[in-house]
């Protein structure tokens with residue numbers, strides 16, 4: 001069994017703290033059993049997200065020192081814009097402070113009341129922005145995407161028949177755009193294939209529809225295209241990237257995952273759309289040559305984007321995740337397979353099958369896992385959904401606990417520690433009980449809602 005090898009060395013470290021279990025019990029209780037509300041000083045391994053917490057390279061840090069600070073016309077911004085145009089080949093770029101800011105602007109400009117956005121699968125902030133503008137989200141991921149265990153290499157792919165049906169049903173005029181998400185987050189960081197994107201492009205052309213790619217998790221996706229898709233095997237990462245981008249009209253991203261600590265933006269093919277969206281950037285983000293980002297972040301992004309074109313750099317996350325998923329699966333722990341990007345996803349529906357969905361199995365498992373390990377994961381299940389207007393629950397398709405793998409942050413022995421704790425918890429899963437809300441915000445309740453044992 002091969003073990004993943006770190007293709008980098010560690011030159012700056014941060015001290016970690018592993019609080020005793022008594023303190024962990026206090027901490028998770030203070031946090032209302034919501035791992036978002038834990039303080040980092042109480043966390044040993046922060047596996048909440050891979051967003052804004054990836055390790056930076058020496059080259060990124062060096063570039064941050066030579067950033068050109070200016071409100072307008074900064075050379076730093078020009079370097080970023082040129083790098084994006086070089087890599088993705090689109091003529092226009094608009095900066096934004098992070099991914100959801102792009103979604104706000106795309107939503108305001110493209111989503112009218114009653115408009116429909118077909119997509120492979122929703123992301124929390126994406127859906128919120130579409131719904132906020134009166135739009136309707138249609139999730140058309142192929143059925144295999146929602147099967148927990150599978151050997152389908154591209155579980156993020158859209159079902160083309162479902163897309164055609166959706167267009168027929170609503171009429172092409174009501175479709176705002178078709179959205180595809182690379183490294184499909186909420187179904188376990190599952191990739192999309194170039195072949196699927198090509199088919200979607202064809203359908204879009206038939207109906208004169210725009211194809212928008214959420215490229216936030218593109219770097220993991222590229223690794224899977226390279227290693228799992230026969231037609232990409234002999235292409236460089238740069239060539240695969242261009243093949244994907246060439247199929248899209250808009251490509252937006254959160255740079256927090258794409259090799260930088262902060263930032264985001266939209267690469268745009270049409271001048272007309274660019275002109276429509278441009279006016280909102282100074283309104284919500286900042287002047288056009290920074291869009292809410294600091295020059296240091298933009299320098300780190302520029303270098304990070306270039307580093308993302310290196311298979312040795314982008315494979316590190318997926319390979320560590322694959323190791324973790326395989327070790328847990330061997331021990332009988334229910335995890336999403338095949339391994340995806342972003343992190344290891346535990347299937348709480350099966351792990352704690354004695355907890356009904358109304359008592360939030362994934363939330364309960366995330367809380368218990370922190371207690372036994374000091375590792376902080378994230379609930380990605382019913383708590384991450386929103387109630388219907390009549391107050392009833394929308395039960396999630398999947399109840400997952402995501403243990404994100406920030407890139408190049410953890411060593412293999414730390415990953416082994418978490419594997420050991422998860423296996424222990426699985427053997428003692430009957431100790432875990434359900435949760436109920438004690439404080440429940442209306443919007444994005446998973447961020448700051450509080451829960452207590454039932």
Ligand code: F0G
Nearest residue numbers: 049051098099100123125185216254256
């Ligand atoms: N799209 C996808 C696919 C994402 O994963 C995220 C963020 C966003 C958009 C929004 O970007 O955070 O920069 O505003 N995902 C983070 C996560 C929050 O933890 O999975 P943002």
